[in-house]
Amino acid sequence: MSADNRLVIMANQMGRFFTPQRGVDSVAAIANHIGRFWDPRMRAAIVAHLAAGGAGLDEPVREAVGRLKEAKEAAR
Amino acid sequence: MTKIFVPCDAAARAVGADRVALAIQQEAARRGVTLDLVRNGSRGLFWLEPMIEVETPAGRIAYGPVTPSDVSALFDGGLLDGGVHALRIGRPEDVPFLKRQTRLTFARCGIVDPLSLNDYRAHGGYRGLARARELGPVGTVQEMTASGLRGRGGAGFPTGIKWKTVADTSADRKYIVCNGDEGDSGTYADRMLLEGDPFVLIEGMTIAGYAVGATKGYIYVRSEYPDAIRTMERAIVLAEAAGLLGAEAGFDLEVRVGAGAYVCGEETSLLESLEGKRGQVRAKPPLPAHKGLFGKPTVINNLVTLATVPAVMADGAKAYADLGMGRSRGTMPIQIAGNSKHGGLFEAAFGLTLGEIVDDIGGGTASGRPVRAVQVGGPLGAYFSRALFDTPFDYESFAARDGLIGHGGVVVFDDTVDMARQARFALEFCAIESCGKCTPCRIGSVRGTETMDKVIAGDRREANLALVEDLCQTLKFGSLCALGGFTPYPVMSAIRHFPEDFGRPRLAAAAE
């Protein structure tokens, strides 16, 4: 699998864990997990992938990656 | 219809009882007579076997020893009415050998059909259990203690105390184990009961289970007793069918067959064997009463002990305890064997002297030669010379003379016996039967045999005899169980009482 494809799979896997959690903000949890465990290059790549249409990303994950992008921009 | 009794006991069968039974049936058929042929147990008068009995209005009349060729003549002589014949013995109870006995444990043996529960009940069966149920478990244990009954395997441990220990030990499961691995030379009491009155054992074990809270029992029988195993198994099936064993009765029984090791008569080896392991002695403690079969509290008693329980319970502790002498209460089935004129089972209260047993009851030797030595208590029992014939038959008196009564076997030897060879035989027996666990027995028995060979061959006789005596000390104090620990009894008694057979000076006649 290609590197981008692999990131999509990884992100969707996280999504499938966090989405069923109850009483928590799943999107925030996904974004937090990516933020804490992914190398900046990987985060940049997934953000770029979303910008390029985000093919294959599940809905809550798209939202989480979107928040990552906002957070990154806010940090600038 | 006339009832004729032909024993099915293995001792009777060995001398042709089956052929006699067949001949009787054929003869009856030929004569157009119908009769009821019952295969009973043996009364224990072995020199008269096959001893047949016929039921007459005057009671049972015995004939023996009967061969098939005698049958036709017996019929001619009016066998069915107890008629006269050269083999006619008369009423068995009048035979002095039986008349002198006090039969409690063997009360039914030779009288009843072993596999008839009706017979068993008609002769007092299940009275003991009924009384136990009246007394309750605690009362039953107390009754056993009060009776003074001690282990008939030889160790003589008070049965009531053993039961109390098990009763007082809490566990999810407890067992009753019957030691029927009767391996002592010249003993056959267990076998006679298994073949002649199996229900008494079932009742005895059921009482034991009730008293201590055990729900499962095992009867461990040596493989050399095929008839006994068969009869016992059938009896269990019959008892189960009658609701006397099984879920309803709250007690199950199972026969387990040994594999030919003498040491499995030792209680802890027996438990190992029952568990499916090598028959090897366990160190005590823990006692089987605390951690026995499969690690659970277990009553393990000799077969005769358990078969005596119904009699004790039925007639009460006092009746039993009134018999006997000293701390040996009740009766003991003495089994006379070897070179004896009247070999057989003699149940009597403790206290007869050895001389009475051998000379009066046994009638001296079968060979007609003088009695020289008697070994009491199996292959590990001491040899007694005539000088010791005043020894009363009870646990303490025999112990006081460096002997033991064991399981009640008395083996008679005449004056042709070589006591050095008997001493060697004891060591060789130990070597062959050793389980191999403890060092004194495993190696000592072999070294003892080799050294005794040197003594017999006259090789540095006195030094080697001294070495054997040293070895006996090691065996006696060092062995893990009675096999090695008791081997010195026959060896040392032979050396002590028959020194002339070992090249030492004969004892002064004054000692006699």
Add this chain to the structure above:
Amino acid sequence: MSLVQEIDYGTPASKSADTVTLTIDGNPVTVPAGTSIMRAAMDAGIQVPKLCATDSVDAFGSCRLCLVEIAGRAGTPASCTTPVGPGMVVSTQTERLKQVRKGVMELYISDHPLDCLTCAANGDCELQDMAGAVGLRDVRYGYKGENHLEQAKDESNPYFTFDASKCIVCSRCVRACEEVQGTFALTIQGRGFDSKVSAGGWGDDFLSSECVSCGACVQACPTATLSEKSLIEIGQPEHSVVTTCAYCGVGCSFKAEMRGEELVRMVPYKDGKANRGHSCVKGRFAWGYANHRERILKPMIRESIDQPWREVSWQVAIDRVASEFKRLQGTYGRLSVGGITSSRCTNEETYLVQKLIRGGFGNNNVDTCARVCHSPTGYGLSTAFGTSAGTQDFDSVEHSDVILVIGANPTDAHPVFASRMKKRLRQGARLIVVDPRRTDIVRMPHVEADYHLPLRPGTNAAILNALAHVIVTEGLTDEAFVRNYCDRDAFEHWAAFVSEPQNSPEVVGPMAGVSADDIRGAARLYATGGNGAIYYGLGVTEHSQGTTTVMAIANLAMVTGNLGKQGVGVNPLRGQNNVQGACDMGSFPHELSGYRHISDDATRTMFEKMWGRPLDHEPGLRIPNMFDAAIEGTFKGIYVQGEDILQSDPNTAHVIKALASMECVVVQDLFLNETANYAHVFLPGSTFLEKDGTFTNAERRINRVRKVMTPKNGMADWEITLAIAKAMGFEMPYSHPSEIMDEIARLTPTFAGVSYELLDRVGSVQWPCNEKAPLGTPVMHIGGFARGKGNFMITEYVPTDERTGPRFPLLLTTGRILSQYNVGAQTRRTGNVVWHDEDVLEIHPQDAEMRGIRDGDWVKIDSRAGGTALHARITDRVAPGVVYTTFHHPDTQANVVTTDYSDWATNCPEYKVTAVQVSPSNGPSEWQRGYNEQADRSRRIAPVAAE
């Protein structure tokens, strides 16, 4: 230096709290009730002669040397089997006892060779000692009697010899095999004088028997009968050093018994708190790799992997590493290099490598091989309880009533702990096994699982949810525990979730291939059977749902209140010797030692101050991310200490591609491993025998590793890392590993109290070890969780994307075998190959039949990732549809077949589930042949030019 002498008390210690006072030879002695007279005497300093007694096994009472006399009691009872009684007056030396003991010894010696001077046990023989102690001067029986002196030796085992002529039939070996190891391979055959120790049945020898070569019998033998071959060859050791085994995560303590610089034997150390005097075939015997001829002792470099290696000085090699990494960072940027710490190395070495990378390379591209085994344990348990570690000590199992083993094969992978577990099971504890395979623990002598749930690989989380469903819906929840110690909202959400019908056994069972009744039975047993302990291994973690499953395990323990006391808990069985330690030491790219996130400013600042270097606040690359980045071209150089990533990481073709894409691969190892085939610098490593340090085992126990010989390569591993750092301009001021530990203690709250001084004093400690717990923490979460309230996460079962289909209809799962260890770099270079010299594929008879495969045939196994070939073994240990193999041999390269799928939270690879097809084959595949050719070419070492 001298031999470490351990006292043999003769019988095991009594655990009774009551005490008994008695008099032995005039001395008053007070001991716990149930203590043997023999042991009580030892407490009073009185040695009663003995041969069959040893304190690792229960008293047996067969030698009859230890007889004593007790006032008021007849006879001469054995002091080993007789417990003390209050007020007892015991004499151990009387004239009668003297005579009996002498008589017994005379018998022993009458059947024993008189070759003491040339005997391997000369000087270390209990029979010899006892003959002296009882004053035997003469054997009056002579030596011509029947004897065993002509008995044949059994030399079939590669490591020890059984010389029956020297056997005294004390049964210590047989009992050790039963009681200590629990294998029941040995027995006494024959009776009386013919009694002899026998391995297996008629016609068996030690090798063909069930013997697992744990060495317990050799350890127990009082004579030379069972002797290590190395001892026979070398002779008695003259000094010994206590150290820690470098194999699995049990962390057994051993005495390395030495003659000078030569290792004579490794003997398990009774005071080792993890192993309590026991060992397995690997730690006890498989240390010969340390001297193997293939071990590389000189640094080597080359410009490209097509060239042969050139031996160079340490200086040249270190300079090459430093200059290459500087060049790469100069050319491709700061983030273009990284490194991998090893769970095989010490805490100190691991700490140094991550320090080098964070401080010297200036990035956080550090990861550890724990990534591919237990990373989900860290994340999962940390989320649930607040600590990334198991909750108990190994002793805890002695208090367990129900043991649930899931995804672990302890008798193969953690044999010494398995023996302790089996002992508890033989005492009556109940057992539940959740595993696709019928592992040995499911049914072995005197151990049988009450429930074996042979689930389809990949359905762990579903089964655990179903177990929880039963517990919650049947009212088996420990309400008080949940109320007092757990987050109520999280519990309510979770309880509602597991109660949903899709988590019921009736729905999950058919999907996972397990009977619903068995799931219900197992759940009830675990919840109501007393102290319930869960032990798990890589069968839990190495899945797409690895972290989910760890959390589900934590949930199960919390809902039943099985935490915070002895006998319970969540117990990860760590694969390698220092998996726990490598994780603790800050080897993961996102966190510093003690599991503190790199983005935490306070923590990072503390490290920056101590190290004198600025640190990157962003997480770095994980191992699989490094491979991806390498292939992408942004990751160019790697320093790999003590891990063979090529053989051990999944999807070998992908790993090779990544390695081949890098410009500088530095491998530090004992051997030219598979990764080294793609390396440019090879730095020879040192063995655990050659260095000082600490390992942290699966129970958080920090054990000392002590140097017993000079590093054959000239430098200990920690010194190599130090040299690289220095060459890169990052000075690290240590003169001994103890100073590294001091720094770790200063920077890590859970290690604050740890020092070599403490470890030397008390043996070992379990972290947290600090002011609150100066001697460590055997059981965690007593009276509350580290994170505050226990956290129930919802563990919805998400099937892996790796699916079977028409092309790949079978599921492959992988594992380990007792005699081999992981990639086999060490064990393949020992006598252990007699038990396992190749990986084989286990396949169910039905699946074999359908494919025309017979037992022993070559078969090809293919997945979406790749294929290899190996021999088939037909067995119903695996269910239909499941195949199984080990990954110990590079000739097989089982990881050619495994895929890139990984755990959602940690990227731990999904080794345990690969869809495959199996078909008959004629021999090794093209790929294997090509691989071997490349390996042979790459391992060439250029001859040293004449000066």
